[in-house]
Amino acid sequence: MRRALISLAELAAPFVVVGAAWQAFSLLGPFPAKLFPRVETIIETFARLIADGILPIHALHTVLRLISAFVLAAAVGVGLGIIMGRHRWAEDFFLPLISIGNPIPGLAYAPLFVLWFGLGNLPAVLLVGFAAAFPIVLNTWTGVKAVKEIWIRAAEAMGAGDRQLFWSVVLPGALPYVLTGLRIGLGRAWRVLVAVEMLTSVSLGLGWLIFGAREFLNTDVMLAGIAVIGIVGLALEKLVFQRLEQLTVVRWGMMQA
Amino acid sequence: MKVKSRGRVILGAVISVGLACLIWEGFAQSGVFPRALAPSIVVIGSALGRMLVDGAMLRHTSYTLYRVVSGFVLAGLLGVPLGILMGRFRRVERFFLPLVSVLMPIPSLAWVPVFILWFGLGNAATIALVFYAASFPVIFNTWTGVRSVNRLWIRSAEAMGANEKVLFQKVVLPGALPFVITGFRQAFARAWIAVVGGEMIAATSWGLGWVIFDSKEFLNTDIMLASLAIIGVVGLGFERLIFQTLERRTVARWGMVKAVAG
Numbered sequence: 103m104r105r106a107l108i109s110l111a112e113l114a115a116p117f118v119v120v121g122a123a124w125q126a127f128s129l130l131g132p133f134p135a136k137l138f139p140r141v142e143t144i145i146e147t148f149a150r151l152i153a154d155g156i157l158p159i160h161a162l163h164t165v166l167r168l169i170s171a172f173v174l175a176a177a178v179g180v181g182l183g184i185i186m187g188r189h190r191w192a193e194d195f196f197l198p199l200i201s202i203g204n205p206i207p208g209l210a211y212a213p214l215f216v217l218w219f220g221l222g223n224l225p226a227v228l229l230v231g232f233a234a235a236f237p238i239v240l241n242t243w244t245g246v247k248a249v250k251e252i253w254i255r256a257a258e259a260m261g262a263g264d265r266q267l268f269w270s271v272v273l274p275g276a277l278p279y280v281l282t283g284l285r286i287g288l289g290r291a292w293r294v295l296v297a298v299e300m301l302t303s304v305s306l307g308l309g310w311l312i313f314g315a316r317e318f319l320n321t322d323v324m325l326a327g328i329a330v331i332g333i334v335g336l337a338l339e340k341l342v343f344q345r346l347e348q349l350t351v352v353r354w355g356m357m358q359a
Numbered sequence: 360m361k362v363k364s365r366g367r368v369i370l371g372a373v374i375s376v377g378l379a380c381l382i383w384e385g386f387a388q389s390g391v392f393p394r395a396l397a398p399s400i401v402v403i404g405s406a407l408g409r410m411l412v413d414g415a416m417l418r419h420t421s422y423t424l425y426r427v428v429s430g431f432v433l434a435g436l437l438g439v440p441l442g443i444l445m446g447r448f449r450r451v452e453r454f455f456l457p458l459v460s461v462l463m464p465i466p467s468l469a470w471v472p473v474f475i476l477w478f479g480l481g482n483a484a485t486i487a488l489v490f491y492a493a494s495f496p497v498i499f500n501t502w503t504g505v506r507s508v509n510r511l512w513i514r515s516a517e518a519m520g521a522n523e524k525v526l527f528q529k530v531v532l533p534g535a536l537p538f539v540i541t542g543f544r545q546a547f548a549r550a551w552i553a554v555v556g557g558e559m560i561a562a563t564s565w566g567l568g569w570v571i572f573d574s575k576e577f578l579n580t581d582i583m584l585a586s587l588a589i590i591g592v593v594g595l596g597f598e599r600l601i602f603q604t605l606e607r608r609t610v611a612r613w614g615m616v617k618a619v620a621g
Contacts, residue, residue, distance in 0.1 A: 112453055116453075116454045116458050117457065137477060138477070194375065195378065198371060202591055203591070205551070205591060209468075209556045209568075212559070213571050213583060214584070214587075216575065217578065292464075292466060295466075296468055300471070309468075312469060312472050316475065327469070335464030335466070
């Protein structure tokens, strides 16, 4: 019991120190309270916006957008990655293009997508999906290439058909890489999405909430929005991916937790 | 896996880029989008050439580089020492790790509006943004690197009478270096995204992100695509020329990791 309390206090200590520093800076620093709100104002705004349902509705829209973009990226990315890994011509054609496209920040395409697809949800989802697809393609491709030749030959020797080979050998063999790709892709989608929401003026969304709050100098609203963004991001990582990994590749003994 | 020669790789890349250009050209000519929205390759090329010749592109690129490099260097100056301290001293780790884990999943671009209010439009806000984006991968990887230095190396150095300073310079730092370099790489990739996004939102008057965003107003799709090409080339250049060289000169030469081909 006492040990639990001590470790809880240890965990809380850094936040208390930072909170106190923030408070001191807000009271004594050069910024007016409007731009650098006090800790209690931020907490109060956060509680109020949660109770009003404003933060949850914005968060919901952002998450829905993230899911649609991610599903799109995963479907296209894994499909293309597998084709590239299995067929030489596809690899020769797509690999250079993807290597060139990968280091370009997805966000740089935002104005172009707005011109092509208008404002709102469609360009946001397409752009985020586009940005997230690159790591998924590259990792899936690497994974398919990394499937041990001997497993494939063994399966063929035992008379596996093409289809069986794919479902029972290639796909599970490539899965650790695919999952890594999906994880990186989701992280990228998440980082891009917030900014894309600012640029494509969607009607509801956390990025839009923060951006809109700037007009009225509502720094407390912005910080409350950022807090929710942090919580959602942490939840994505801890709840979705670590669990997925636990259930698949770790359980099959292909990776260590 | 068969290793292809460098020449073959480049030739293959040229062919597939050429093919992709042809497909784009067909798409641009097909009239799905109006000409202003999907310009032909020739128009994009001439926009790129014009901007390269009159120096506008050089100026945009140097502004962007100035911002990204300043933010990145600041992040390195903070991140490496902090990561090392966290890896060496339990107390420092206990204090900073929760903060880092909480701040890391927040996308840097979410801070743009706040940074604009605090630092005003322009360089300071963008540099602060790059700094924020780049710090966490550096801190996190340095910390991991220091902790993963083989215990045996430290003990044997100590047994041979190395003091804290020598231990640090000869064992801990080189041992952690592969991770630190990985951290720099990830940090640069994030910084590059942050600088482009930051320039779009914290609009100044120069910079590759800004020029793309500004061209939207005038439907200058050719300028947008030309700037996108430069963003891609500079990003690839950093990865290939700077980080891979750094890796080859240090950790790969010392035999700690295999050099990445290409």
